[in-house]
Amino acid sequence: MAELFIFFEQIYRILFLLIPVLVSVAMIVWLDRRVWAFVQKRRGPNVVGPFGLFQTLADALKYIFKEIIIPASSNKVIFILAPIVTMTLALIAWAVIPFSETFVLADINVGILYLFAVSSLGVYGIIMGGWASNSKYPFLGAIRSAAQMVSYEVSIGVIIINVLLCVGSLNLSDIVLAQKDLWFVIPLFPMFIIFFISALAETNRPPFDLPEAEAELVAGYQTEYSGMMYAMFWLGEYANILLMCAMGSILFLGGWLSPIDLFPFNVIPAPIWLILKILFLFILFALIKAIVPRYRYDQLMKLGWKIFLPFSLIYVVLTASFLMYFDLLPGN
Template structure:
C-alpha cells in the first residue's frame, strides 16, 4: 500500500503514514461494526437456546437493535458519583476499549493481510492483554463504591491467574512453530498432521492445550461460567455498576472486542487461521479471510452456547481450576512437547 501512495507523488514518509492509517481504519471500522452485530448474534443465540425470539422488532429481523441500544446510551446523561475520582473514572473505560482494539494490529486475516507483521506478535498480544486489567481496577477503585471495588479485585485476580496458564500453553505453540510471528505460526500449521490436516489442534500433544486455551479464554474475557466479576446476585453489576451512558457502552464494546479477539486467537493459533481445514488444493479457491471468519464465528457460537447452558462457577472453583489444574498440566505439556521436539530433532 505504501508503494501505491508513492505512485501518487507522495514521499516515502508520507506514503507510509497514509498507508498505515488506512490499514488501521480497514481493521478498526469493520471491527466496530462486527462488535455491534455480534452483540445481536449473541442475543439471538441465547434466545434460541431458551426457545425465545430475541431481538426482532427494530429493523428487519431485529438487525438494528444494537444500533438502537447504542443510540439510547449515547443520548443518556453521563453521571459521575460525587465521591468518585473523576479523572480515573472517565479514563478507565477509554483504557479498556483502546486496549481491546490494539491487540488486533497483529492478527492476520489472510496471508499478508494485517496492520503490522512484527516478529514478536504473540508477545505483543500477551503484553496488551495483561494491561487490560488496569481498566478494570481503575473503574472499581475510582467509583469509590464497595461492590465495584470487590468486582475489580475479583476480575484482576481472575485475569492474572489465567494469564499464567495461557502463557505456558502458548509456549507449546511457539516451540512447535519456532516463531512468535503470528503470520508464520499460521504457515507452520499447513499440513501439520498426516500432511493433510491444517492446524495444531489435530496434534495429540497440542489438542489438550487448545482445550485449556479455550476454557482460559472464557475466564480471561470474564464470560460465563467464569463471569464472577459481574455476578448480579452478589455484586449488582460488577466494576461498571456506577457507569452510565457512553462510558458504560465503552466497557460493553470492549468486552465483546476482547471476546472476538480470543475467538480469533483460537482460530489463528490452533485451527490454521485463514488456511482451510484440509490441505487440499480445491479448498484454497475459497479466499483465506472467509475461512478465518467462519472459524471465528464458530468459536463465538461456542462462547454463546456455553454462556446459555453452563451455570456459573463459585469463585473458589474458578481459582482452583486455574492454579491447581491448568498451571501444572500446562507445565507438564511444556516438558512433553519440548522433549518430543528434542527427541525427533525438530530443533536441529
C-alpha cells in the same frame, strides 16, 4: 511529500481494519443474544431491522443520548479514563492479527508476545473503573477480576509456550504457516481445551463472570457507569472476546488456512476462513454462556492454579521431549 503519503496510507489501512472490527462487534453482540435465546427457546432480539440485526445499533444510539452520570465522590480522572483504556486496549491488539499472508497491519517479530501483553493490560480498565467509582460493589468486582485475570493469564502463557515449541517463531504469520500440514488443535488438543476455558475466564465470560455477578455485586465494576461510558466498557469487552477467538483460531485452528487444500475450499479467500473460525469459536462461547452455571470463586481459583497450570506445564515438558526425541524441533 512521500512521508505524508505513507502516513495517510497507514491511516487508511488502520481505518480499514478498525471499522469492520467495530461493526462486527456490534453484530456479535446480536449473535450472542440470539444464540442465548435459541438455547433457551426464546426468540431473542428480532424486532429492529431484518432478524433484529440492527438491535445493537439501536442500543448504541440509546447509550449515546443518555446522560453520563459521574458520582460526586469518585476519582473523576481515573473514572473517565477506565472505559477509554478498556476500549483502546481491545482495539490496538487487532494490529498484529494476520487475515491472510499479505493482509496484516503490523507483521512484527514478537506478534504473539504483543497480543499476550495487550490482553494482560486489559485488567487495568477494570481495576481503574472499580476503584475510581469509590463504591463497594464495583471495588469488590474489580478485586475479584484482577485476581482472576492474573491467574488465568499464567496458564494462557504456558499454553502459548506449547505452541511456540512447535513453531520456533513468535511471529503470528509463521505460527499460521507452520500449521499448513497439521493444525495444532490435533496434536495439542488438551491445550486447546484449556486455552478455550482460560479465554472464557480472561474475558470474564460466563461461567466465570464473577466480576459482574449480578446476583451478588449488582453489575460489578460497571455499576456506577452510565450512558456512553458503559457502552464503551461493553464494546471493549466484546472486542476482547473476538480477539480471544481470533487468537484461538490462529494458535490452534490454522488461522487463515483452509481446512483442506482442495478445489472448492482453496478458492475461498483467506480472510473468510479466519472469520469463519472466529465465528465458530464465538458461537461456542455463546453456547457455553447459555448452558453452564456460574462457578464459585474458590472453585475458579482452584481450577486455574491447581489444575490448569500444572497440567499445561507437564504438557510443555511432554511436547518438548516429543519434539526432541523425534528430532522435529523447528530451526534444526
